[in-house]
Amino acid sequence: MSDSTPTKTQQALLQTLTPVLACNPGASLSEIAKQAGIGRATLYRHFASRDALVKAVAMDAIAAFDQATAEVKVQNLNAGDALLAFLQKVIPLGDRFHFLAIEPAAYNDPEIATAYARQLQELNAFITTLKQAGFIAVDVPKAWVTTAIDSLIWSAWSAVQAGDIAPNDAAALAYRTLIQGLGPLKS
């Protein structure tokens, strides 16, 4: 078990801290603590440094993504249903993945970069399954499918957060955009 496994208190803190950091990654620790409603000293009690906090938030995002993926896998759904179920689970985590993408301290960390690359590889394998099952056209570059999924997750999260679309509609809209948009061409 890695020493980076968060304690129960760290876990609880991450719940509050993640949205604050995701919303304004450049904020000072004073500002972050204030918006999270805790003391700066408490931050230092549980996280050795700002970098340690950023890494914990990033690793937590990765764990949440893995959890969501595992929960979909055990359902043994067909590829299309699996995509919809996957979107339903990861869209509420949309801000965390965006944070992973834009925070240099996160994507430059070797442990996080390795985990992120693994997740990307798993997503690529899943896209292969979607193509083989005919949900995604074979002529669409896999790189495009990957980046479209990532960005539509962020879109959906943002729109829900802004109150522009209902939480229940988010996954369906993203699913429709992807499957209908990148499915086999129809004449």
Add this chain to the structure above:
Amino acid sequence: MSDSTPTKTQQALLQTLTPVLACNPGASLSEIAKQAGIGRATLYRHFASRDALVKAVAMDAIAAFDQATAEVKVQNLNAGDALLAFLQKVIPLGDRFHFLAIEPAAYNDPEIATAYARQLQELNAFITTLKQAGFIAVDVPKAWVTTAIDSLIWSAWSAVQAGDIAPNDAAALAYRTLIQGLGPLKS
């Protein structure tokens, strides 16, 4: 004419500085200057402060977007062709709009917020046109179309930048995802 109209030298500097800032918005001015290949003193000679630089980059992004929009409009294309032409022009600017979205110093500035809201309104009007012309289904919330366009522009830019897709394919893939994905449902 606003006093924020950039000088010729500022314009040239923005060309170099924009990608650097967009790539790492939290970098120090020392780091930014170094990566842009200029001196920190030169930055201060042309921009009064870090905030002034950030605002100049943001206003430049807005001007570039307005320019792209104007160039599409004069072509008097039908709604579908206009969307494709628009994507072709704005995808190369993808990092700038992303910067606008994630940089608090940018979106908290009233002048930039006003300009951005105007652009969003224009995009909304364009989406209405797309719906009326049957390119986008009327049942799709306008908010979803807007956010999908924004995020797919960023996706396309990222994928081109990473060398994952060819620059020529980017707009077509984004167009296909949007129009086929959000067009009227087919049975």
Add this chain to the structure above:
DNA sequence: CTCAAATAAGACAAAATTGTCTCAGATATC
């Protein structure tokens, strides 16, 4: 109610960054 554990405000030092200024060198113009 008592006591142990946790928290947070604030003080402090160190480090990092911003902003100002000078001046030698580079560049552009005539």
Add this chain to the structure above:
DNA sequence: GATATCTGAGACAATTTTGTCTTATTTGAG
């Protein structure tokens, strides 16, 4: 070649942020 203008390195001061520590207060468990 001379001169004006621009640039960038570096020094310096001010400000901000990080990280450490102490202590009073709060919270939670028994």
